[in-house]
Amino acid sequence: MVTIRVLVADDQEAAREALRLILNGEPDIDVIATAVDGAEAVHQALLRRPDVVVMDLRMPGMDGIAAIDRLTAAESAPRLLALTTFDLDEYLFGALRAGAAGFLLKDSDPDVLIAAVRELHQGRGLIDPQVTGRLISRFAALSPRPATPELDLLTPREHHVLRLLARGMSNGEIAAACTIEEGTVKTHVNRILTKLGLRTRVHAAIYAYEHGIVTRDAP
Amino acid sequence: MVTIRVLVADDQEAAREALRLILNGEPDIDVIATAVDGAEAVHQALLRRPDVVVMDLRMPGMDGIAAIDRLTAAESAPRLLALTTFDLDEYLFGALRAGAAGFLLKDSDPDVLIAAVRELHQGRGLIDPQVTGRLISRFAALSPRPATPELDLLTPREHHVLRLLARGMSNGEIAAACTIEEGTVKTHVNRILTKLGLRTRVHAAIYAYEHGIVTRDAP
DNA sequence: CGGGTCGTCCACCTTTCGATAGATCCTTGC
DNA sequence: GCAAGGATCTATCGAAAGGTGGACGACCCG
Secondary structure, eight states, X not given: OOOEEEEEEOSSHHHHHHHHHHHHTSTTEEEEEEESSHHHHHHHHHHHOOSEEEEESOOSSSOHHHHHHHHHHSTTXXXXXXXXXXXXXXXXXXXXXXXXSEEEETTSOHHHHHXXXXXXXXXXXXXXXXXXXXXXXXXXXXXXXXXXXXXXXSOHHHHHHHHHHTTTOOHXXXXXXXXXXXXXXXXXXXXXXXXXXXXXXXXXXXXXXHTTSSOOOOX | OOOEEEEEEOSSHHHHHHHXXXXXXXXXXXXXXXXXXXXXXXXXXXXXXXXXXXXXXXXXXSOHHHHHHHHHHSTTOOEEEEEESSOOHHHHHHHHHXXXXXXXXXTSOHHHHHHHHHHHHTTOOEEOHHHHHHHHHHHHHHSOOOOOGGGGGSOHHHHHHHHHHTTTOOHHHHHHHHTSOHHHHHHHHHHHHHHHTOSSHHHHHHHHHHTTSSOOOOO
């Protein structure tokens, strides 16, 4: 049997010990270290190389989210399970954005916590059922609208020009990229604006972003 | 006990009947209708007003995602549980973006399906544990980077101008909104570009989007 | 074949934008 | 007090963007 090496980070003595006892009660889980704040968690994690870090989000000094941010940036980063008493969107979204692989509220059963650690260790993610709905809503809100029928109005050339425009290129740069005259690009831009009912190239760039024609660069 | 009214939509006869049997086996669940494709599902849902719709994603004609899109646009929309055999990102993300409240793979246990229907009926969301990790990854990728230290460089006025700019307003419009001269706005824009290391207002708008200074409008 | 539509291209003219220099006000520290 | 620095404001000028008109070729259809 493979032993899962776990680091527990929580500023409250009682919670820290409770977590340690719960997890150490399992034969396949070994709490190899604990930390009382984010800074110590980062230090211990880099030193001891746990498989999974159970991280309280609300801690003095460097908080849990900042610590998660640091740890996921490291090489061979551990799997991060965010844990919190307070069910705030800011914690949920912040932790996931920072790179947490799991999110649990502290009122969960010990069994759920144990199962969560195992899930994470096997490469899967885990979201507390109480907050899954909100994650889904937020995800839907963040997702680009699919291409609308309006985009069919654009010719291939116009579509290409729109993508370059939305990356911040000037008419001159677009012209160079397409090997055509700048005056021609202006016409294309103009037709794009007309067809999509927009006023300036800034609107066109926004449109491209909101419709997923261009995507945010990978971090 | 409240009875949960369920609509089952699946193009395959066998799957449809299996789902019906599983769900009708529960005393608090009543499958009130079935549908063989997306179009019929939409029609039946609007007619029979189920609490929960169990929707197969891969169906001929109007597929499940399109049907979900239609149904969530309706008033007093039912809760939508997306179900699929094929574990494709396109299905997962597409269904959630369209408005599904839950996503399950078809190899799940009957008990899981039943529990999912109850969860959805109680207003919660549900994601198959097998795909939770991917949803989290995608969510993190979509989430705007938190405000970078660079933003501290911007004065309140400049920050405000940036937000208006990123909504497509011209210098003149920004001037009117702030009750200052257009020439002044130009200076603010110029300082924004300088401080953030950008070249044109289009870059500034892109920057604002990528850093979550402005958010996509609600659909 | 001839006419219509569409995509692509270019040139001219006006408006808007971007860069620069300088003025005023307010805070901060010596 | 007053000097230094920053924030906010204004004005001017060359550069870029946007609006309009029109040319050319490809294609479809009667």
